[in-house]
Amino acid sequence: MPDKDCLPAALYRADQVREMDRQAIEEYGIPGDTLMERAGQAAFDLLRRRWPRAKRILVLAGTGNNGGDGFVVARLALQAGLHVRVLQLGDRERIRGDARTNAMRYAALSGDWQPCGDDLPRDADLIVDAVLGTGLERRVEGRWARILGHVNAARIPVLSLDVPSGLHSDTGVILGTAVCADVTISFIALKQGMFTADGPDCCGDIHFHALDVPARVYARQLLSARRLDWSRQRELLRPRKRTAHKGDFGHVLAVAGDLGFGGAARLCAEAALRTGAGLVSLATRREHLPAILAGRPEIMAHAVEEVSALEPLLARAGVIAIGPGLGRHEWGMALWEKVMAQELPMVVDADALNLLSEAPGRREDWVLTPHPGEAARLLGCTTRDIHADRYGAARELQQRYGGVVVLKGAGSIIAGDAHQPPAVCSDGNPGMASGGMGDVVTGIIAAWLAQGWPAREAAQLGVCLHAAAADKAARAGERGLLASDLMSHIRRLANPGND
Numbered sequence: 001m002p003d004k005d006c007l008p009a010a011l012y013r014a015d016q017v018r019e020m021d022r023q024a025i026e027e028y029g030i031p032g033d034t035l036m037e038r039a040g041q042a043a044f045d046l047l048r049r050r051w052p053r054a055k056r057i058l059v060l061a062g063t064g065n066n067g068g069d070g071f072v073v074a075r076l077a078l079q080a081g082l083h084v085r086v087l088q089l090g091d092r093e094r095i096r097g098d099a100r101t102n103a104m105r106y107a108a109l110s111g112d113w114q115p116c117g118d119d120l121p122r123d124a125d126l127i128v129d130a131v132l133g134t135g136l137e138r139r140v141e142g143r144w145a146r147i148l149g150h151v152n153a154a155r156i157p158v159l160s161l162d163v164p165s166g167l168h169s170d171t172g173v174i175l176g177t178a179v180c181a182d183v184t185i186s187f188i189a190l191k192q193g194m195f196t197a198d199g200p201d202c203c204g205d206i207h208f209h210a211l212d213v214p215a216r217v218y219a220r221q222l223l224s225a226r227r228l229d230w231s232r233q234r235e236l237l238r239p240r241k242r243t244a245h246k247g248d249f250g251h252v253l254a255v256a257g258d259l260g261f262g263g264a265a266r267l268c269a270e271a272a273l274r275t276g277a278g279l280v281s282l283a284t285r286r287e288h289l290p291a292i293l294a295g296r297p298e299i300m301a302h303a304v305e306e307v308s309a310l311e312p313l314l315a316r317a318g319v320i321a322i323g324p325g326l327g328r329h330e331w332g333m334a335l336w337e338k339v340m341a342q343e344l345p346m347v348v349d350a351d352a353l354n355l356l357s358e359a360p361g362r363r364e365d366w367v368l369t370p371h372p373g374e375a376a377r378l379l380g381c382t383t384r385d386i387h388a389d390r391y392g393a394a395r396e397l398q399q400r401y402g403g404v405v406v407l408k409g410a411g412s413i414i415a416g417d418a419h420q421p422p423a424v425c426s427d428g429n430p431g432m433a434s435g436g437m438g439d440v441v442t443g444i445i446a447a448w449l450a451q452g453w454p455a456r457e458a459a460q461l462g463v464c465l466h467a468a469a470a471d472k473a474a475r476a477g478e479r480g481l482l483a484s485d486l487m488s489h490i491r492r493l494a495n496p497g498n499d
Contacts, residue, residue: 006208007190007206007208007227007426008189008190008208008227009226009227009228009232010189010190010218010223010226010227011189011190011191011192011194011195011223011224011225011226011227011424012189012190012191012192012221012223012224012225013169013170013191013192013224014134014135014169014170014191016189016221016224017134017169017188017189017191018134018135019221020188020189020213020217020218020221021035021188023217023220024188024211024213024214024217028213028214028216028217030212030213031098032097032098033098033101033102035187035188035211035213036065036068036069036072036098036099036102037072037102038209038211038212039069039072039161039162039187039209039211040069040070040071040072040073040075040076040102041072041076042185042187042209042211043069043072043073043128043159043161043185044072044073044076044077044080046159046183046185046207047073047077047126047128047159048080050159050183051125051126051157051159053125054082054125054126054157055082055083055125056082056083056085056123056124056125056126057073057074057077057082057083057084057085057124057125057126057128058085058087058120058121058124058126058127058128058156059071059073059074059077059084059085059086059087059127059128059130060086060087060089060116060127060128060129060130060131060147060151060165061074061086061087061088061089061103061130061131062089062090062130062131062132062133062165063088063089063090063091063092063094063095063099064099064132064133064135065097065098065099065133066130066131066132066133066134066161066162066165067088067090067095067099067103067130067131068095068097068098068099068100068101068102068103068130069130069161069162069187070086070128070130070161071086071099071102071103071105071106071130072102073128073130073161074086074106074111074128075102075105075106075109075111078106078109078111079109084111084112085112085114085121085124086106086111086112086113086114087114087115087116087117087120088113088114088115088116089116089131089144089147092113092115116147118143118146118147119150120147120150120151120154122154122156124154124156125156125157126156126157126158126159127151127154127156127157127158127159128158128159128161129151129158129159129160129161129164129165129179129181130161131144131147131148131165131179132165132166133161133162133163134162134163134169134191136165136166136167136168136169136175137168137175138175139175139176140165140166140175140176140177140178141176141177144177145166145176145177148165148166148177148178148179149177151179152179152180157182157183158179158180158181158182158183158204159181159182159183159184159185160179160181160183160184160185160202160203160204161184161185161187162184162185162186162187162191163184163186163191163193163194163203164178164179164180164181164184164202164203165178165179166178166179166202167179167193167194167198167199167202167203168193169191169192169193169194170191170192170193170224170391171193171197171388171389171390171391171392172192172193172194172195172196172197172198172199172390172411173193173197173198173387173388173389174198174202178198178202179202180201180202180204181202181203181204182204182205183204183205183206183207184202184203184204184205184206184207185206185207185208185209186206186207186208186209187208187209187210187211188210188211188213189210189218190206190208190227192224192225192391192424194206195227195411195424195426196390196391196409196410196411196412196413196424197387197390197409197410197411199410199411200410200411200426201410222421223421224391224421225391225413225421225422225423225424226421226422226423226424227423227424227426228414228423228424228425228426228427228460228463228464229425229426229427229464229468230427230464230465230467230468230493233460233461233464233465234493234496236457236461237494237495237496238496239496239497245278246278246279247278248278249276249277249278249450249451250277250278250279250318250319250447250449250450250451250452251277251278251279251280251281251316251317251318251319251450252269252272252277252279252280252281252317252318252319252320252321252443252446252447252449252450253280253281253282253283253313253314253316253317253319253320253321254268254269254272254280254281254282254283254284254320254321254322254324254443254446255283255284255304255310255320255321255322255323255326255335255339256268256269256282256283256284256321256322256323256324256325256326256439257282257284257285257288257324257325257326258285258325258326258327258329258331258332259285259287259327259331260325261324261325261326261327262284262285262287262288262291262292262325263325263436264324264325264350264436264439265282265284265288265292265324265325265439266282266288266291266292266295266296266299267324267436267439267440267443267483267484268321268324268349268439268440268442268443268446269282269292269296269299269301269443270296270299270443270484270487271439271440271441271442271443271444271447271486271487271490272321272443272444272446272447272450273296273298273299273443273447274447274487274488274490274491274494275443275444275447275448275462275465275490275491275494276447276451276494277319277446277447277450277451278450279300280298280299280300280443280447281299281300281301281302281313281316281317282299282300282301282302283302283304283309283310283313283335284301284302284303284304285303285304285305285331286303286305288301289301289302289303304335305331307334307335307338310335310338310339311338314338314339314342314344317344318344318345318450319344319345319346319347319446319449319450320339320342320344320345320346320347320446321346321347321349321442321443321445321446322335322336322339322346322347322348322349322352323347323348323349323350323351323352323353323442324349324350324438324439324442325350325351325439326350326351326352326355327351328351328354328355332351332352332355333355336352336355339352340361343365344365345365345366345449345455346365346366346367346446347366347367347369347442347445347446347449348366348367348368348369349368349369349370349438349439349442350374350438350439350442353368353369353370353374353377353378354374354377356368356378356401357374357377357378360378360400360401361401362400362401362402363401363402363403364402364403365403365455366402366403366404366455367403367404367405367406367445367449367455367458367459368397368401368403368404368405368406369405369406369408369438369441369442369445370397370405370406370407370408371408371409371438372386372387372407372408372409375393375397375407378397378400378401379393379396379397379400386407390407390409390411390413391413391422391424393407394407394413394414394415394422395415395418395422397415398415398416398417398418399418403455404416404455404456404459406441406445406459406462406463408438408441410428410430411424411425411426411428412424412425412428412463412467413425414456414459414460414463416455416456416459417456420456423460425460425463425464425467427464427467427468427470427471428466428467428470428471429467429470429471429474429478429481430478431470431473431474431477431478431479431480431481432467432470432481434481434482434483435483436482436483436484437466437470437483437486439483440466440483440486440490441462441463441466444462444465444466444490445458445459445461445462445463447462448461448462465490465493465494466486466490468489468493469486469489469490469493470486470489472489472492472493473485473486473489
């Protein structure tokens with residue numbers, strides 16, 4: 001797996017990358033053929049590093065520039081003494097420009113270049129996916145879809161060039177059918193869709209090569225999104241002063257846990273403590289107190305059966321975390337209405353988001369943390385609509401409800417005000433798809449707010465810390481990963497200098 005420190009933070013849309021390519025060629029005098037040669041060489045070098053024993057290379061080539069990159073890889077592999085076969089998707093007579101130049105160079109070496117049939121050979125050690133590039137805007141259907149499906153079914157490692165064929169570069173959505181690569185090498189700039197929705201599944205391990213495009217080309221484009229990971233976020237942390245006391249690190253009040261949901265309340269409160277909040281109070285149902293206090297006595301758990309019991313807790317709190325296990329019945333609704341009347345920063349999750357969707361409001365001092373289902377209710381659409389454009393959904397949520405929005409899922413997106421690009425977290429793993437994970441991240445973000453971080457930064461720190469802790473915990477296996485498994489990792493990672 002590549003070191004994420006080597007990947008740029010800046011992400012772009014496909015049209016921006018095409019403009020960078022044009023500027024490099026027309027304004028800075030770099031021939032398109034040179035850029036294509038650099039891309040193919042970078043891909044071939046990666047191929048040799050990642051699969052040093054691969055001898056039989058199958059290149060699937062389209063008719064555009066992505067196919068041209070594939071022909072460079074095929075030529076270099078042939079010159080290195082490997083057995084190479086190119087299967088052409090689309091009419092080879094439609095290949096133009098630099099792509100045709102490189103196709104002819106490969107053909108001049110008597111390279112094996114045949115039309116792609118309905119089946120793929122099974123004797124390849126590696127498939128190079130050079131079929132469809134970043135310009136894809138319509139669904140892959142018919143014969144092309146069947147071929148891409150055969151790639152996924154072949155159980156042969158796949159290297160995709162620039163983006164996996166069939167993946168939308170901007171949204172990360174599969175357009176009908178897409179290649180699920182083991183490795184993707186992206187050129188000139190990273191595309192924002194590679195890190196969210198279906199992007200992580202399709203791209204596999206992501207590598208990057210800028211093709212030596214001048215820095216001034218990038219300076220003329222505003223990035224469309226930023227990639228976040230814990231390796232960068234942890235650099236923001238500083239050791240605590242030796243004279244610090246608990247009052248320096250804020251007081252979080254978690255309002256959570258209707259009858260039968262005490263676990264959600266404890267997870268949220270404990271995560272806030274493990275992230276460094278000075279004090280954490282918990283307003284929950286009376287029946288949950290014995291188990292919570294026996295398991296984590298540092299949580300100041302209070303029985304709140306009536307709204308009036310919440311008032312003294314609100315008077316002492318600096319930040320509110322509301323929603324985990326709150327329910328949508330009379331108890332939860334009453335507490336939600338009371339909290340909404342306060343002028344305290346808050347993190348809003350789970351059932352509190354569902355209650356918000358029923359009576360929408362807007363604030364600038366909250367962080368909303370919906371998963372796709374909650375986001376769909378907040379926007380009055382379907383989860384399919386959310387998945388179709390996660391960046392767009394996060395922006396619309398922020399514009400409608402204010403504050404900062406964390407749209408959870410594969411590639412969680414953090415959207416603040418419209419003047420800053422959204423951010424996407426590239427850490428995390430499928431083991432996080434289990435109950436209680438959202439309760440934990442709510443507590444983490446609330447703790448960063450309590451420690452004085454502005455809402456956007458607190459959300460970014462929280463999402464990345466949560467994902468990094470889950471990655472540490474998943475070393476023992478993704479299946480069976482529990483939200484409570486993250487706690488010790490949260491504590492370790494939240495302290496500077498710890499990996």
